[in-house]
Amino acid sequence: MNSMGFFEYLASRWDDLLELSIEHAQVVLISLLVATAIGVTLGVLTYRRPAAAQAVLAVASAILTVPSFALFGLLIPILGLGYTPTVVALSCYAVLSILRNTITGLQSVDPAVTESAKGMGLSDWQQLFKIEMPLAWPVIIAGIRVSALLILGIAAIAAYVNGPGLGGDIFSGLSRIGGANSLNLVLGGFLGIIVLALVFEVLFALLGRLTTSRGLN
Amino acid sequence: MEGVDGSNSGTKAMIRLENLTKTFPGQTEPAVEDLSMEIYEGEIVVFVGPSGCGKTTTMKMINRIIEPSGGRIFLNDEDVTTTNSDKLRRRIGYVIQQIGLFPHMTIADNIATVPKMLGWDKKRISERTDELLETVGMDRSYRDRYPKELSGGQRQRVGVARAMAADPPIMLMDEPFGAVDPITRERLQDEFLRLQEEIKKTIVFVTHDIDEAIKMGDRIAILREKSVIAQYDTPERILTDPADEYVENFIGAGASLKRLSLSKVRDIKTSEWPVARLTDSPDEVKELLRKSGKDYVLLLDEDRKPKRWVGLEELELNGVPLRNAGWPAVAIVEGKSSLYETLDTMITSYKGSAIVVDDRGRYESIVDFGTVLQAIEEMRPEENRVGGGA
Numbered sequence: 288m289n290s291m292g293f294f295e296y297l298a299s300r301w302d303d304l305l306e307l308s309i310e311h312a313q314v315v316l317i318s319l320l321v322a323t324a325i326g327v328t329l330g331v332l333t334y335r336r337p338a339a340a341q342a343v344l345a346v347a348s349a350i351l352t353v354p355s356f357a358l359f360g361l362l363i364p365i366l367g368l369g370y371t372p373t374v375v376a377l378s379c380y381a382v383l384s385i386l387r388n389t390i391t392g393l394q395s396v397d398p399a400v401t402e403s404a405k406g407m408g409l410s411d412w413q414q415l416f417k418i419e420m421p422l423a424w425p426v427i428i429a430g431i432r433v434s435a436l437l438i439l440g441i442a443a444i445a446a447y448v449n450g451p452g453l454g455g456d457i458f459s460g461l462s463r464i465g466g467a468n469s470l471n472l473v474l475g476g477f478l479g480i481i482v483l484a485l486v487f488e489v490l491f492a493l494l495g496r497l498t499t500s501r502g503l504n
Numbered sequence: 505m506e507g508v509d510g511s512n513s514g515t516k517a518m519i520r521l522e523n524l525t526k527t528f529p530g531q532t533e534p535a536v537e538d539l540s541m542e543i544y545e546g547e548i549v550v551f552v553g554p555s556g557c558g559k560t561t562t563m564k565m566i567n568r569i570i571e572p573s574g575g576r577i578f579l580n581d582e583d584v585t586t587t588n589s590d591k592l593r594r595r596i597g598y599v600i601q602q603i604g605l606f607p608h609m610t611i612a613d614n615i616a617t618v619p620k621m622l623g624w625d626k627k628r629i630s631e632r633t634d635e636l637l638e639t640v641g642m643d644r645s646y647r648d649r650y651p652k653e654l655s656g657g658q659r660q661r662v663g664v665a666r667a668m669a670a671d672p673p674i675m676l677m678d679e680p681f682g683a684v685d686p687i688t689r690e691r692l693q694d695e696f697l698r699l700q701e702e703i704k705k706t707i708v709f710v711t712h713d714i715d716e717a718i719k720m721g722d723r724i725a726i727l728r729e730k731s732v733i734a735q736y737d738t739p740e741r742i743l744t745d746p747a748d749e750y751v752e753n754f755i756g757a758g759a760s761l762k763r764l765s766l767s768k769v770r771d772i773k774t775s776e777w778p779v780a781r782l783t784d785s786p787d788e789v790k791e792l793l794r795k796s797g798k799d800y801v802l803l804l805d806e807d808r809k810p811k812r813w814v815g816l817e818e819l820e821l822n823g824v825p826l827r828n829a830g831w832p833a834v835a836i837v838e839g840k841s842s843l844y845e846t847l848d849t850m851i852t853s854y855k856g857s858a859i860v861v862d863d864r865g866r867y868e869s870i871v872d873f874g875t876v877l878q879a880i881e882e883m884r885p886e887e888n889r890v891g892g893g894a
Binding site: 397399400401402403404405406407408409410413418421422500501502503 | 567591592609663
């Protein structure tokens with residue numbers, strides 16, 4: 288039972304951890320893309336109709352209250368194990384804050400700006416893509432950022448359905464806690480997720496700055 | 505059309521509204537009821553009325569930001585009531601009180617919005633942007649700034665430049681100078697009037713401020729509830745001959761004084777007055793004074809600029825050169841000053857008269873109270889004149 292020190296462990300397994308982290312990041316990014324597509328689309332379709340906006344927000348919030356274990360479990364009979372149920376579940380969790388921020392962002396565009404856009408003859412689509420979306424974008428990207436952090440953590444649970452990423456290490460460590468290197472496995476997984484969270488934060492801050500007009504800062 | 509006299513028979517109607525009606529969903533009373541009017545090419549028509557009278561709704565129906573529930577809209581005899589509203593709006597400049605510049609776009613991009621939609625090439629858009637910035641009195645260096653970096657007055661100018669970008673024949677302006685401080689407002693108004701002299705657009709201008717209406721309007725439509733026209737006429741006629749009590753009340757106190765701000769002193773008949781040169785001899789001046797029957801003579805310098813007033817008494821004082829005799833000539837107004845300013849100047853002068861000069865300060869004439877009173881009398885409609893022999 289002579290277990291290695293944590294740094295020793297890291298040194299011996301860093302290439303595995305890196306690979307798992309990349310997998311983890313990848314599944315999170317794919318889920319974010321899916322969730323952004325869904326959230327932004329639903330937001331655009333509903334932001335001018337308060338009742339519809341309330342309804343979709345309620346559904347998205349309800350999904351978030353389902354414990355992740357339960358959701359993954361529910362998806363097994365439908366989607367089986369592996370990548371697909373992981374992406375589906377993570378996307379479901381990520382939708383809420385993207386959807387909510389899309390609606391809030393679009394609704395908070397100054398009515399004088401939309402009126403002058405309309406008055407100048409911009410069509411509904413031009414108003415949306417040239418005026419409203421760029422103005423709501425900083426809020427939307429903040430929503431994506433929050434979702435990213437949320438599902439980085441939840442993605443670890445995906446190991447339960449044989450999903451990719453750092454969750455596998457954490458689960459196998461926890462299942463034989465006390466055994467050789469079990470704690471290191473868990474800590475290694477945690478560390479990977481924390482580092483990923485920091486990397487995501489930095490990338491989103493950068494992306495936000497690059498894609499937001501100088502006139503809005 | 506109601507209240508419109510024959511003075512515009514040669515002008516054509518640029519905008520024609522026929523039985524325009526708007527009832528908002530869920531309301532039983534219409535906001536605008538059966539409004540018909542013509543707006544002539546190249547004129548500023550001001551819609552003025554109390555808040556809630558439907559003046560803004562009426563204006564917004566012209567570019568169909570608000571779709572009418574009934575009636576027709578004609579631009580240049582073309583029925584645009586049901587044409588493509590986006591295309592219609594690109595032909596009409598639109599300025600609102602809050603301006604609504606696009607905060608994420610540079611000033612140049614804001615101005616270029618409509619030209620871009622109309623498919624102008626880059627070079628043309630760029631040249632037009634520079635031209636417009638110059639027109640509204642802003643430096644070219646503002647092109648790449650963002651709206652948040654501008655003052656309220658500057659944003660307003662950009663708003664006007666943006667509305668004029670594709671040179672639309674018609675502009676709609678909803679309280680365009682309402683959100684700036686009074687000093688900036690007055691300057692923007694003056695600048696805009698000067699600009700309009702050149703561009704000669706057909707402009708519908710909405711305000712609740714009768715003084716702004718009088719200043720800006722070639723014609724004013726005073727509206728009551730449901731946008732019913734109480735009077736549609738020139739500011740002069742509205743002030744001197746209000747159609748009814750409602751209009752009178754709306755103009756408020758001081759209608760006659762407001763009327764005075766519309767006439768230039770140059771346009772009224774001024775009185776004869778003896779003038780002499782500083783270089784003339786006192787005896788010549790005395791002779792002139794005696795012949796004229798007036799009490800004072802105005803002395804001019806070699807550039808014909810008014811210098812001194814002298815009376816017989818001062819001329820009797822031997823040894824005082826004319827240069828120092830009498831009183832300095834104050835109370836000077838330019839010919840382009842309004843009667844209002846002239847009267848104001850007159851009240852502060854001790855002779856109850858004002859000297860009218862040209863733009864280089866050279867003597868033109870003298871006006872006194874009597875002359876102004878007579879001019880006021882002549883502004884009244886004939887049936888109301890005191891001594892008009894009616």
